[in-house]
Amino acid sequence: MSSNHIISVLVENKSGVLAKIAGLFSRRGFNIESLAVGTTDDEKISRITLVVKAETHSIEQIVKQLHKLINVLKIQELDPSNIVERELVLIKVNSDNNTRAEILEIANIFRASIVDVAKKSLVIEITGTSRKVDGIEELLKPFGILELVRTGKIAITRGAKK
Amino acid sequence: MGKITGAQMLIKCLKEAGVEVIFGFPGGVVIPIYDALYDSDIRHILVRHEQGAAHAADGYARSTGKTGVCMATSGPGATNLITGIANAYMDSIPIVAITGQVSTHVIGTDAFQEADITGITAPITKHNYLIKDIKELPSVIKEAFYIAFTGRPGPVLIDIPVDISKGHIDENFKPEIALEGYKPTYKGNPRQIIQAVKKIQESKRPVIFAGGGVTSSGGSSVLTEFAQLSKIPVITSLTGKGTFPDTNSLCLGMAGMHGTKYANLAFTETDLIIAVGVRFDDRVTGKLSEFAKNAGVIHIDIDPAEIGKNIKVDIPIVGDAKSVLSDLKLKYEETAAKTGITDQKPWIEHVMELKKTCALKYNDTPGTLKPAYIIEKIYEITKGDAIICTEVGQHQMWTAQYYKFTKPRTLVSSGGLGTMGFGFPAAIGAKVGNPEKTVIDIAGDGSIQMNVQEFATAVANKIPVKIMVLNNGYLGMVRQWQEFFWNKRYSHTNIEGSVDFVKLVEAYGGQGFRVKEKSEVEAAIKEALAIDNLVLVDFWIDREENVYPMVPAGSAIDQMIECD
Known part of the structure; x- marks a missing residue:
């Protein structure tokens, strides 16, 4: 497997x-x-x-x-059960006056930040586990994702041990 | 403090590393290095193709146990070394390859004769370096030799841009070695060794499987002592030939595709394999799921990545073959004295019986010249004291079968990569490293043509290597497969009449004779050995003679095609 x-x-x-x-x-x-x-x-x-x-x-x-x-x-x-893992993602998504509020609401729920606003698009920055990132991506898809960049996963073990 | 050039520093460092000889070929960006070499007492052997240089360095290393050095210019010079480097990598041979590179400020611009040789050789070197600062040069040289020679040996490449060779550095600049990430394990874990002895103690049908790792660790005599003491039969791999004497009654010879029938049967019947310095190559194991099905495995290797790679191992011991074998022998003696060992006599007698009943054989049909006969004669005449090099193919397998190797480092043969054209340049390297020894390249008429230009190297440098060509006018091993598995459709394997080898070697300034009759074999070999020059003997052998036994690729190793 x-x-x-x-x-x-x-x-x-x-x-x-x-x-x-x-x-x-x-x-x-x-x-x-x-x-x-x-x-x-x-x-x-x-x-x-x-x-x-x-x-x-x-x-x-x-x-x-x-x-x-x-x-x-x-x-x-x-060991996935004993680490803190994070990934940072930038998502450029279609938005206009009709959809902007709804997208902002989603970003808010995911504690993502808006790092660029233009007439027809927004750039959202989100940090989290891969699952969280996948979650917001799923919700943003219907609006039209123009571009998406992931850093790749980084991780560190929990506790004092090196 | 005086300043010297990078090239002079390189030569100084090579001297300090104990280098006596370099096999190489000059070119644009290595002119500064060759200029520094002009004032040095390091011997340089000018080859005629860089592939020859890499193989010669390899042959020198295999036969002497020292690190071989080859040198080439950038671009095509460097890429011509590739086959030789890959060959050394597959068989864990310590060589250091030095290549020139275009000037640092033009690297990456597709400059004339630029090739990314560190990128290209990453998968086939143990490590490689591109020197970008002259201050790195002394430590890189020192590290390269250390890495090549220690742990599991292997090739290391150093790429030196021309501005570094021409640059200046303090004469007394002291190298610092910092290899945080490289700490090979030499001493075997004592608890694992106790476990291993226990396993041997319980075994009824043990065999030792010894490979090139035993030779490279210098562990051949300890292996022999341990086998004598325990009376456990020994099977060798191709590169393990000579590490345990073929003449010892416990020796079962080589196993695998063209191994002896008794070695293959012993593997199939054994209940414990004590593997030392081997990697369970597919040419040995045949169909993996059928290989030594009833056996436990103790695997001793200095490279942890070899353990458990191909077969499941019960007791892994990471360490140097010689060191672990010594500890194992001590512990075994102790245990045998205290608690005794299972009676393994019936097994040993059974194996000795197999050795008698399944001996290697060939049909010595009157009127034909058989390759096995020639090899038996070469053995008889040299008394097993020569260094035998081979190319790759049928002649290589006949050599492994019919020549009795009794000392380590007396067979120089391309195992893992299977490189045609290896044997002759390797023989040049072996002869340079062992001037007092008879060095013979047993070749096929296909292989010898792959680095035939090195005839000039041997003659010009007075390196009197002997070549025994077993000439059947075929690319014989492929033809044999075509005969057995491809309905005798001999597609592009007939090379009859390629060249008159006798005239060819004479044209280069060597000597040659042709042998077509069995009665002429002995005299021809003796004469060849007596001449102090490059000599080629062109034996016209039975054209469709096959190598037996043969395990078809993908079959279990007890499924052999045998000689009628």
């Missing part, structure tokens, strides 16, 4: 490292569902958060292969 796995990888912040990691996934036959990269509190180290759909056995193998990359420092497969 395939399911989504969240893998958090600490890597040396050097050029070419992301390409090596992404390449490893593709040549071993994995599709990356989402990917987010940024530096950590130590600027020499970056964190890559990946969501991959795969069977548990295959994930073990890919994690072992990842470990073999010299620039990879640490890998954690995150």
Whole structure:
């Protein structure tokens, strides 16, 4: 059974490292569902958060292969029940005088913010779990989504443990 | 403090890394490096094609146990190394490939002879570097050699832009190594070793399966001691040949597609595989679901990713083969003395009986020249003391079957990648690394034509390698598959009359003779070995001789096609 796995990888912040990691996934036959990269509190180290759909056995193998990359420092497969996960999404949606109020109401319920208003469109910014993001997307669809950008999931474990 | 160029610093670092020889080919952006090499006592062997350089570095590494070095220019020079790098990667051979690159400020502009070689080689190197700052150069060289040689060995590529080679750096600049993410495990977990011994103690029908990892760890003698002590029979992989002597009565030879029948049957019947430095390649296991169905598996490997990759493992032990085998042997001795070991004698006797009844055989039909006979003669004449290189195909399998390898690093053969054209340049590398040894490339008439330009390298550099071509005028292994599985439709496998090999080798300044009769074989081999030059012997063998036994691809390994 395939399911989504969240893998958090600490890597040396050097050029070419992301390409090596992404390449490893593709040549071993994995599709990356989402990917987010940024530096950590130590600027020499970056964190890559990946969501991959795969069977548990295959994930073990890919994690072992990842470990073999010299620039990879640490890998954690995150347990979904013990993490805080977030994704940021920007949605440009059709709106006019007739629909604007209703869209604002939806955004309000989801605690999203409006970051751009134009005559015929609105840009909504929302942060949350993937489920929340999917929820607002569903509700906004009837108005006509012009563009949608997701950052990809990032996650951190709960509690003091690193 | 004096300043030196990046190229001079490179040579200085290579010296410090213990490099004695580089196999390479110059070009535009490596001229500064070649200029620095001009003043150095590092030997440089000029090849005629960069693929030859990579294979020569590989052959040097396989036969000496040191790290091989090859060098090429940017673009096509670098891409010509690819097959050689991939070959070394598949068989875990330590080589360092140095490539020139266009100047840093034009990288990414499709400059003349620019290729993204670090991008291209990412999947086939253990690690690679593109140097963008001259201050990185000393530490990169040091790291590259460390990474290539330690842990599970493998190729490392260093891409050096020409402005870095021409730039200047303090002569005494000290490299710093920082490899936070690279810490190979050498020592096996003691609790796992105790578990393993317990498993061996309970087993009634154990076998050891030893591969190239034993050779690269230097663990061959410990393996032999352990097998002698425990009397457990040993099966080897192709790259494991020589790590346990073929002449030892416990040796069952190679298993798999063209393995011995008794090794394949032993795998099928065993209840415990003690696997060391092997990766359970499909050419060994055949149909995975049928492979060693009744066996537990102890898997010892320095690369955790190999354990559990292809087959389910009961006791994984991550560590260096030599170190783990030593610990295992000690623990085994202790346990045997204290609590005894299950009686494995009936099994061992059974296996020894299989070895007798299922011996390898070929029909030595009068009037024909059989490849197996030639290889037996090469073994007899060299007394098993030569370094034997092979290309890929039928001749390679006959060599693995009929030559008795008794010492590690005496077979230099492309296992994982199966690279035709590997053997001859690899033999050049092996001879450079072992000038006192006889080095023979056993080749097919197809393979030898793939890097035939290196005849010039061997002659010009006085590297007296011997080539034994088993010439059947076919791309024989493919023809054999076509015969068995494709209704003898010999599509594009007949290469009869490609070239007169004797004239060809003579044109390059070597010597050659042709052998068509069985009676001439022995004298021809002896004469070839006596000549201090490149020699090619062109044996016209029985054209449609097959490699037996053969397990059809995808079948269980006890389902063999056998010689009548």
